[in-house]
Amino acid sequence: MDLVERIQCGDARAAARLITLVENGTAEAVDALKQLYPRTGRAYVIGVTGPPGSGKSTLTDRITAELRHLDRTVGVIAVDPTSPFTGGAILADRIRMQRHSLDEGVFIRSMATRGHLGGLSRSTNDVVDILDAMGKDFILIETVGVGQDEIDIVRTAHTTLVVAVPGLGDEIQALKAGIMEIGDLFVVNKADREGADRTVLEIEMMLEHGESDDGWRPQIFKTVAVRGDGVEALTQGVLEHREFLFEEQGDRRKSKERSRWVFRALLQERLTARAVERMAASGGLEPLIERIAGREVDPHTAVEEVLFRLGL
Amino acid sequence: MDLVERIQCGDARAAARLITLVENGTAEAVDALKQLYPRTGRAYVIGVTGPPGSGKSTLTDRITAELRHLDRTVGVIAVDPTSPFTGGAILADRIRMQRHSLDEGVFIRSMATRGHLGGLSRSTNDVVDILDAMGKDFILIETVGVGQDEIDIVRTAHTTLVVAVPGLGDEIQALKAGIMEIGDLFVVNKADREGADRTVLEIEMMLEHGESDDGWRPQIFKTVAVRGDGVEALTQGVLEHREFLFEEQGDRRKSKERSRWVFRALLQERLTARAVERMAASGGLEPLIERIAGREVDPHTAVEEVLFRLGL
Numbered sequence: 292m293d294l295v296e297r298i299q300c301g302d303a304r305a306a307a308r309l310i311t312l313v314e315n316g317t318a319e320a321v322d323a324l325k326q327l328y329p330r331t332g333r334a335y336v337i338g339v340t341g342p343p344g345s346g347k348s349t350l351t352d353r354i355t356a357e358l359r360h361l362d363r364t365v366g367v368i369a370v371d372p373t374s375p376f377t378g379g380a381i382l383a384d385r386i387r388m389q390r391h392s393l394d395e396g397v398f399i400r401s402m403a404t405r406g407h408l409g410g411l412s413r414s415t416n417d418v419v420d421i422l423d424a425m426g427k428d429f430i431l432i433e434t435v436g437v438g439q440d441e442i443d444i445v446r447t448a449h450t451t452l453v454v455a456v457p458g459l460g461d462e463i464q465a466l467k468a469g470i471m472e473i474g475d476l477f478v479v480n481k482a483d484r485e486g487a488d489r490t491v492l493e494i495e496m497m498l499e500h501g502e503s504d505d506g507w508r509p510q511i512f513k514t515v516a517v518r519g520d521g522v523e524a525l526t527q528g529v530l531e532h533r534e535f536l537f538e539e540q541g542d543r544r545k546s547k548e549r550s551r552w553v554f555r556a557l558l559q560e561r562l563t564a565r566a567v568e569r570m571a572a573s574g575g576l577e578p579l580i581e582r583i584a585g586r587e588v589d590p591h592t593a594v595e596e597v598l599f600r601l602g603l
Numbered sequence: 604m605d606l607v608e609r610i611q612c613g614d615a616r617a618a619a620r621l622i623t624l625v626e627n628g629t630a631e632a633v634d635a636l637k638q639l640y641p642r643t644g645r646a647y648v649i650g651v652t653g654p655p656g657s658g659k660s661t662l663t664d665r666i667t668a669e670l671r672h673l674d675r676t677v678g679v680i681a682v683d684p685t686s687p688f689t690g691g692a693i694l695a696d697r698i699r700m701q702r703h704s705l706d707e708g709v710f711i712r713s714m715a716t717r718g719h720l721g722g723l724s725r726s727t728n729d730v731v732d733i734l735d736a737m738g739k740d741f742i743l744i745e746t747v748g749v750g751q752d753e754i755d756i757v758r759t760a761h762t763t764l765v766v767a768v769p770g771l772g773d774e775i776q777a778l779k780a781g782i783m784e785i786g787d788l789f790v791v792n793k794a795d796r797e798g799a800d801r802t803v804l805e806i807e808m809m810l811e812h813g814e815s816d817d818g819w820r821p822q823i824f825k826t827v828a829v830r831g832d833g834v835e836a837l838t839q840g841v842l843e844h845r846e847f848l849f850e851e852q853g854d855r856r857k858s859k860e861r862s863r864w865v866f867r868a869l870l871q872e873r874l875t876a877r878a879v880e881r882m883a884a885s886g887g888l889e890p891l892i893e894r895i896a897g898r899e900v901d902p903h904t905a906v907e908e909v910l911f912r913l914g915l
Binding site for chain 1: 636637643644728862875891896898910913
């Protein structure tokens with residue numbers, strides 16, 4: 292059996308191998324992704340985001356266990372920054388998730404922040420498709436930070452959990468504000484800490500001023516993930532949101548929204564790479580960069596010239 | 604005088620107006636940026652990044668004061684997430700910086716996270732050029748988070764400060780790893796807290812495994828920004844790195860690197876926008892998204908078809 296067939300049979304090693312090919316940007320990966328695509332669209336994607344230290348990894352771990360209790364298979368994608376000094380993704384999440392390592396119903400993978408300007412968003416989409424094609428019922432995407440790139444990543448999820456913790460400073464509040472719009476469910480984790488109810492109240496107040504464009508009223512949950520408290524209710528909340536999406540719209544709207552993002556991220560990456568390649572091949576790239584650096588031409592005019600030369 | 608002339612004379616209101624035009628993506632803004640570009644290239648750009656809660660705003664405030672003591676003018680760009688519920692950038696940083704509000708030598712602006720997939724990186728570059736053209740000697744760019752987008756933003760700085768704090772958890776360590784490569788100077792802020800020396804040691808250990816590609820040996824500083832402790836030494840450290848860049852390479856390498864990033868971010872944004880525009884105009888965009896959502900065509904094949912149709 293080839294790689295694609297093995298993945299369709301749920302082979303974890305084959306999936307891991309293809310993900311590595313995707314990360315390395317090989318032509319073989321693109322071929323395999325094309326073949327797998329018709330087998331995708333069945334998994335339910337859950338995004339988990341929030342500031343560092345809010346306990347997203349532990350929460351992801353607990354939700355995974357909860358979904359396994361319900362006899363559902365789970366894929367976990369932990370989107371990590373890469374350390375140029377270690378040369379790979381941070382192992383912490385993988386270590387934390389080790390309790391699932393002997394469970395064939397769970398597949399866990401850390402994604403490194405390679406490339407730039409949206410590249411991570413695209414490769415995460417590819418990995419979602421791989422886990423989807425291998426038959427995982429649920430796919431959890433956990434982001435490390437809450438930057439724009441991470442927001443773009445969880446935006447493609449069916450249900451997005453925004454995780455907060457009590458008693459963090461102004462900056463956390465500011466961050467929270469930036470991700471309020473993408474939250475379907477809000478989680479106040481470490482809810483045994485002082486100020487949990489105040490944090491719930493703050494989120495409620497922010498939500499009051501917003502409007503959900505699909506009629507869903509975002510829910511707020513309190514959890515203590517390390518002890519598992521509140522995780523069952525939270526998981527039920529996810530399933531309720533899923534019911535809502537399917538009942539209201541048969542999942543079509545969300546699916547189209549996902550496709551739009553996936554398409555745009557991929558188009559952006561390929562288009563830029565192709566244009567830069569073309570310019571480099573014709574020997575025009577370096578002199579242009581030199582001219583911009585030397586203030587002989589401004590970047591806007593330079594880009595317009597390139598668009599013109601490409602006939603766009 | 605028109606907007607461009609007023610900015611060249613250092614008019615803060617004119618600069619603020621152009622920044623708003625840039626954020627709104629108007630054609631007028633692009634025209635003005637083209638005219639201003641020959642007047643840029645004199646400012647020294649400092650990036651300040653690190654996890655939320657590390658005290659970047661306070662530190663930026665203190666470095667600003669320090670540079671003012673040295674009689675240098677300063678521009679500050681605080682890159683903020685936008686809340687869709689408040690409709691604007693978070694005011695916290697601006698409030699914190701109010702002590703400089705009557706000082707004409709300081710210009711402060713918060714940038715909102717509008718658009719997506721690299722758009723913020725591009726508009727921040729434009730704002731740097733505006734503050735540069737208005738004659739600011741130093742420009743500080745402070746990011747709220749440490750996502751990939753923020754890394755792309757500070758990557759264009761001459762000197763990048765990576766701010767850490769003692770005693771944060773695993774996730775912070777993971778984040779730190781992702782931004783180690785971009786740090787010219789490292790700051791352990793809140794250094795009066797327990798564990799400061801351990802954090803310094805951890806950074807030293809990580810740095811030992813890395814190699815600087817330009818021969819610069821990254822320095823580590825301890826500060827207590829709220830009290831101003833260590834900020835003078837840190838500012839001197841920035842000036843030393845500046846000396847190093849100019850002496851070693853006459854600033855050319857860094858300037859070319861900056862131009863490459865600025866060009867690529869702008870090319871990516873304009874190229875994608877143009878391609879999507881073209882497709883939408885021909886009525887081909889929505890049917891294609893529908894086909895991807897319906898699993899009739901995979902995103903990779905769809906993008907290849909688009910590239911082919913565009914003659915790329």
